[in-house]
Amino acid sequence: DRGGFLEHIIDDRMPLMVYLAVDDPAKIQRGDWIRLAMADECGNDPLPYAEDFLNEFEETYCYDRYWHDNRGSRFLFSGYVFAWVGASDDEYFEKYAIQYFRRHYFQMGLISHVQVSSLLILSDKLSSAVGMNASVDAHKEMQTILKSHLKFKHRYFFQDIPNQLQAREMFGYWRKQLGIETFNDQVTRGVEAATTSLKEIVESEMADAAIRLNLLAAFGLILALTTGALGMNILV
Numbered sequence: 001d002r003g004g005f006l007e008h009i010i011d012d013r014m015p016l017m018v019y020l021a022v023d024d025p026a027k028i029q030r031g032d033w034i035r036l037a038m039a040d041e042c043g044n045d046p047l048p049y050a051e052d053f054l055n056e057f058e059e060t061y062c063y064d065r066y067w068h069d070n071r072g073s074r075f076l077f078s079g080y081v082f083a084w085v086g087a088s089d090d091e092y093f094e095k096y097a098i099q100y101f102r103r104h105y106f107q108m109g110l111i112s113h114v115q116v117s118s119l120l121i122l123s124d125k126l127s128s129a130v131g132m133n134a135s136v137d138a139h140k141e142m143q144t145i146l147k148s149h150l151k152f153k154h155r156y157f158f159q160d161i162p163n164q165l166q167a168r169e170m171f172g173y174w175r176k177q178l179g180i181e182t183f184n185d186q187v188t189r190g191v192e193a194a195t196t197s198l199k200e201i202v203e204s205e206m207a208d209a210a211i212r213l214n215l216l217a218a219f220g221l222i223l224a225l226t227t228g229a230l231g232m233n234i235l236v
Contacts, residue, residue, distance in 0.1 A: 013039065015113055019084040019101050021093060026070035028085070030057075036083050037061045037076040063173055065166060073097075075170065079177040082109055104167065111158060112174045118152050119183050126190050142195050149191050157184065 031047045040048050063075035073086035086093035129141045160168055
């Protein structure tokens with residue numbers, strides 16, 4: 001939020017979450033699983049992307065703890081998409097899916113995307129601060145960014161929020177797809193490097209100012225000694 005206006009900071013595609021109850025999940029073709037995970041449009045091609053590109057699709061995007069022999073329920077993750085697919089005649093899925101979806105999975109997704117958004121905002125502020133001239137304002141801005149980053153890491157940077165194994169695995173899956181750990185490391189290194197660099201620049205400018213002041217004082221001392229030895233009337 002800048003100047004009272006909201007600013008879009010992520011991908012143009014809004015993150016979405018969905019749970020689907022179908023008659024027979026086993027009839028869903030591989031290409032449709034991929035389209036569902038990527039939020040792509042329907043198509044007649046067997047696969048929406050090249051086969052080589054999709055070699056590790058199941059390992060990368062599918063959480064199949066409860067999916068075996070094309071039966072059960074399946075979770076799909078692609079960072080901006082979370083999809084939970086199950087059978088409509090499954091009593092557990094039919095009765096309890098909506099409750100877990102709203103009370104657990106939605107909150108996990110919200111936390112994950114809040115973390116990504118916070119890191120993007122910090123990264124943007126860092127870039128603006130680095131572009132400023134080394135000044136008191138730039139130093140204050142870096143101090144503000146440093147405080148915001150520390151607050152984020154200690155208050156909002158949850159790595160393991162649930163204590164249940166399945167939920168922890170899913171949360172880790174989600175964070176990995178969004179690249180949160182890598183992004184956080186990049187922002188952390190950027191904040192530390194920019195703070196150190198700005199501090200060195202400010203200290204260098206202060207040292208230069210001190211040298212100039214010492215030279216001026218030395219010149220003044222020489223002038224005072226000279227005029228004192230020769231007498232003040234020498235100036236006249």
